[in-house]
Amino acid sequence: MKALRFGSLMLLAWMLWTPALADDFERLLQPLTSNNMAAKAQVVQKLADTGDARALVIFEAILDGNLHFRRDTGELVLASLSGNMFQLRDPYTGESLGEAGRREVSRVNVNNAIRSDLRTRRAALQLEIGTATDRRNAARRLMSQIDEELRPLFEGRLQVESSRATRRYLEMGLALMDLQDTDPRVRMAAINTLDNDLLPVVRRSLTPLAENDPNEAVREAAQRSVRDIDTLLKVNRVAENVYYGISLGSVLLLAAIGLAITFGVMGVINMAHGEMIMLGAYTTYVVQLMMPNHIEYSILVAIPAAFMVAGLVGILIERGVIRFLYGRPLETLLATFGISLILQQAVRSIFSPLNRQVTTPEWMSGSFEINGALALTYNRFYIIIFSLLVLAALMVLLKKTHFGLQMRAVTQNRRMASAMGIRTGWVDALTFGLGSGIAGIAGVALSQLTNVGPNMGQQYIIDSFLVVVFGGVGNLWGTLVGAMSLGITNKLIEPWTGAVLAKIVILVAVILFIQKRPRGLFALKGRSVED
Amino acid sequence: MKAKKGLKLGLSALAFSVSLSAVAADDVIKVGVLHSLSGTMAISETTLKDTVLMLVEQQNQRGGLLGKKLQPVVVDPASNWPLFAERARQLLERDKVDVIFGTWTSVSRKSVLPVLEELNGLMFYPVQYEGEESSRNIFYTGAAPNQQAIPAVDYLINELGIERFVLAGTDYVYPRTTNRILEAYLKSKGVADADIMINYTPFGHSDWQTIVSDIRRFGSQGKKTAVVSTINGDANVPFYLELGNQGVSAEDIPVIAFSVGEEELSGIDTGPLVGHLAAWNYFMSAESDENFAFIDKWHEFIGDTNRVTNDPMEATYIGFTMWTKAVEAAGTTDVDAVRAAMYGITIPNLTGGYAVMNTNHHLTKPVLIGEIQDDGQFSIVWQTPNGVIGDAWTDYLPDSANIIADWTAPVNCGNFNIRTGRCSGQNY
Incomplete structure (x- = not known):
């Protein structure tokens, strides 16, 4: 294919700067300033054919998105935005061409097809001269092209390549080409080399052989391989769904832990719980605004900050409103609902009703590839770990610290605790603050998964109550088991029913369950229940 | 800083509605703005409220319309669908507005529609939607399917x-x-x-x-x-x-x-x-002079050069500009006269072509x-x-393939079956 030709030509040109007739080259470039994508695709092809090293510069600039042209003269320039002005540079020499206003230059726009073509051309080049990571990615990209013209490139590289992953991709690429070979032995060997790999291209290429290969042995081998791949894919799907379920469960757990304190332990029906999550998410946003150069670590700063902000607001709410309403659940419900509306509108007025952008740090993006068909996303993985850490920390706080002891004493028998000299009012406030603060921490995590906007809390309030009620009020283990079982069940039935029905099914199931066991999975036993 | 901006805008909106009673009704043309400023839809709709206010301000700087000043009347239906109908009634009956720019979701539009038809109001709807509707009292400036x-x-x-x-x-x-x-x-x-x-x-x-x-x-x-x-x-x-x-x-x-x-x-x-x-x-x-001017004006009005413009804003712009042209052509803000003057009105859209209002109350515009x-x-x-x-009734569904909308004589119907030659009982 052209990819190869381009690769070697570019390599040649790289070493020998051979300025073609300047006018010819410049004329070739002209359609880049038009809006005609087909013409641009042709330009790319023609540029590659010239073998001019300047073509490489142009390609890189297009892929980086900084190739622009002056709107009046059509001259191609590299432009980068700084402030309100574009800094212009010469594409070939890199020498500065001064500044231009935003509307004096236009970007050379390309579409997916051209971008994909350019990347393939670049991959062919990188396979020769790139770093180890570049070579691996290039081999992976080119492997699925199945193009005989790539064979010499692959074979040549395989001789000298040291990285195992890259070698594997090269071997697979060659095997995929061999599947088309006329010699049945070569095809057979190729099937063995592919070794039931789960990358989609493998199954796709084996299917025609399994259906109508003239050689019976090859056909059977291909059929066997396709069958094995299908079995593995099924196993993978279950594993994937369980992972998704745990991940959804961890989100539910994070959202619900705070409520397990305020509602579960204190018995306050806190409709503003979702807004505490929202405050945590907005804290993350503000922290990122304050440290724009250290986005990677901003999350770590945001966690304590969100705990403080949401916790303080929680204490204010408890001291200001809720403490007057203990023992009057209906009024608490209405009052906290009102507070939730006030908080939403306050955020809307301060930050605007538009969603805010929270940047995901590099280390939380992307996914960890287990095999060709199964990849676990990092952000979900970290959140699973994080939710368990938060739960563990809370357990320790409740069971092992003095404050935890006071808290449990007050909730179990307020009068007795008071008689023992515990300031029950302050314990109430701090407990409510603790629950709210943990909701704030949940907001930091959720800001990595979903929108940060004034309404984000409302999404989680129902789910949170569901988890706490289902798991058993007043029991943190119940919250953990409740969240995980709801998450996993949801994800296991979602492929069958779709997302809308899955939610309904879960809701109905929980309602039926509560009929049977009104106190949830892990009911508290003993005297405290009777109060 | 942003907070201050938001507060200022809110206050100015408030000031607009307060100033209402101060001016005698005859000297002004009232423009109703029916977009949610709170609740879930506030995220999308506040921008359109600001767009209308900007267009009104711009028109007033040019000397208003028919020698009168335009006066915006902003209400907040709070993303609450039934409240849209109430607010629309309030705009038409109490505030006696001459035109309404508003609604975003289809359900809010459907909620307002009977009120508009009952009181013969006029509304411009600026969002892309699923079609299958053409009301005498609504002009649809967003995209049909x-x-x-x-x-x-x-x-x-x-x-x-x-x-x-x-x-x-x-x-x-x-x-x-x-x-x-x-x-x-x-x-x-x-x-x-x-x-x-x-x-x-x-x-x-x-x-x-x-x-x-x-x-x-x-x-x-x-x-x-x-x-x-x-x-x-x-x-x-x-x-x-x-x-x-x-x-x-x-x-x-x-x-x-x-x-x-x-x-x-x-x-x-x-x-x-x-x-x-x-x-x-x-x-x-889109690189056209109209668009550059619109963006500059928007940035100046909103006081933030990072704010973006989008399709529903252009639809609002087209609706508003067409309405002013139709009022000038009709010489009055009377709904029936303006409606008749709307058909065939052509204005430059912001992407460098022209938008035309058709008799089915939908636009001709590029995609x-x-x-x-x-x-x-x-x-x-x-x-x-x-x-x-724009095709109000899609040709790709069997139920609507035979239905057309045409609000000029002799059809004069938003739901006309060309097979049976009958207008359906409902008005839309």
């Missing part, structure tokens, strides 16, 4: 060679109707049942893991696959995030969206989304396909050579 969805799918088939389609949408009326139309259209183009996957998700869906992995699997069967997304506003962010994290790039499986514009993208890092598509009648990146860029803007990769005439 044939001005967005159908050209988008044509682009996928003809330019990108797509053979398999995932129709993913939020579970409510606009995606359901649009996907029904698209499914019928795809089948008429010879796409097999097995090559169409339809998926609905609840409002504000945030856990896209399963669906994205299904899409990945659906798209890995060898045929070129694309996602046609009618996923509503907010839920798009986690959707695109998940696509990026699972390594689904626009080069493998492009997503073409009908509800994702510049404003929705301003809340996310678009780096991983480069190359995904959207179909609209307007993009902020653009844009690819998302890393700066949150769209690069226009394709556009229809001519304007597309």
